[in-house]
Amino acid sequence: MAGKVWFVGAGPGDPELLTVKGRRLLEEAGAILFAGSLVDQAATLFAPPGCEIRDSKDMTLEEMSAWLLDQTARHATVVRLQTGDPGLYGALVEMTRPLTAAGIEWAVVPGVSSAFASAAAAGETLTLPEVTQTVILTRVAGRTPMPAGEELEALAAHKTTLCIFLSITLLHEVQRALRAAGWAEDAPIVVVQKASWPGEEKIVRGTLADIKKRCQAEKIGSQAMIIASPALGAADWPTLARSKLYDPAFGHRFRKASAASEETSA
Numbered sequence: 001m002a003g004k005v006w007f008v009g010a011g012p013g014d015p016e017l018l019t020v021k022g023r024r025l026l027e028e029a030g031a032i033l034f035a036g037s038l039v040d041q042a043a044t045l046f047a048p049p050g051c052e053i054r055d056s057k058d059m060t061l062e063e064m065s066a067w068l069l070d071q072t073a074r075h076a077t078v079v080r081l082q083t084g085d086p087g088l089y090g091a092l093v094e095m096t097r098p099l100t101a102a103g104i105e106w107a108v109v110p111g112v113s114s115a116f117a118s119a120a121a122a123g124e125t126l127t128l129p130e131v132t133q134t135v136i137l138t139r140v141a142g143r144t145p146m147p148a149g150e151e152l153e154a155l156a157a158h159k160t161t162l163c164i165f166l167s168i169t170l171l172h173e174v175q176r177a178l179r180a181a182g183w184a185e186d187a188p189i190v191v192v193q194k195a196s197w198p199g200e201e202k203i204v205r206g207t208l209a210d211i212k213k214r215c216q217a218e219k220i221g222s223q224a225m226i227i228a229s230p231a232l233g234a235a236d237w238p239t240l241a242r243s244k245l246y247d248p249a250f251g252h253r254f255r256k257a258s259a260a261s262e263e264t265s266a
């Protein structure tokens with residue numbers, strides 16, 4: 001038998017944020033390799049009896065590839081379960097290349113990224129008409145260096161929404177980069193820890209000046225998303241530019257234009 005390996009996005013933590021397809025694959029899986037504590041719930045909730053379930057946290061990439069390959073000799077469906085979406089900081093190609101080389105079929109099932117779960121938890125939008133229409137998903141350099149031109153300072157110069165992964169222990173570096181890019185001391189920043197985790201989610205709101213102090217006070221040192229965006233807090237702004245999609249004066253493929261446009265105000 002030569003089974004197929006599915007790289008499944010588990011979503012941000014709440015098992016209900018797994019896709020329907022991801023859940024079906026877990027229910028059919030002969031073997032599941034899951035990525036650390038963030039997604040073990042989904043694996044154990046949905047795996048069928050007798051399924052081989054292995055935590056990858058103490059394994060090297062080579063050991064993971066070897067384990068997945070080995071399982072395809074015994075099972076039609078082998079799942080590699082990853083946090084959020086497998087295409088973001090998931091070492092996806094490092095794992096798929098050995099499978100391809102061995103002639104094993106594989107496919108990816110996308111997942112809800114923690115960037116989106118964090119914005120959702122905080123009730124924030126990542127884009128807002130005439131404020132920001134771009135989202136940058138990034139990190140600061142840790143052991144993994146940033147490629148030239150992708151330093152946070154350079155990206156932050158665009159003044160768009162920034163979703164910063166893997167960087168909560170480097171919050172001082174995030175602050176330095178945003179300051180260097182000209183962000184104001186009172187620019188809003190939200191940090192969400194364990195977004196979507198029932199009973200464990202923490203949301204810390206602050207400014208460029210005080211976000212680090214606030215995170216320290218809440219003891220947030222891991223598993224957190226940093227969102228810096230000119231759109232943060234817009235739910236409470238007195239006036240908003242109107243989204244063209246729902247503007248009566250703006251027709252599109254599904255709706256004809258009608259009355260004149262107005263600015264929405266609260």
Ligand code: SAH
Nearest residue numbers: 012084085089113114165166194195224225
């Ligand atoms: N593929 C994942 C990201 C993995 S990198 C995704 O799409 O979300 C791990 C980083 O993701 C963490 O350092 C943290 O910044 C973020 N992260 C993962 N799960 C999170 C959660 N539930 N809440 C907040 N941040 C999370």
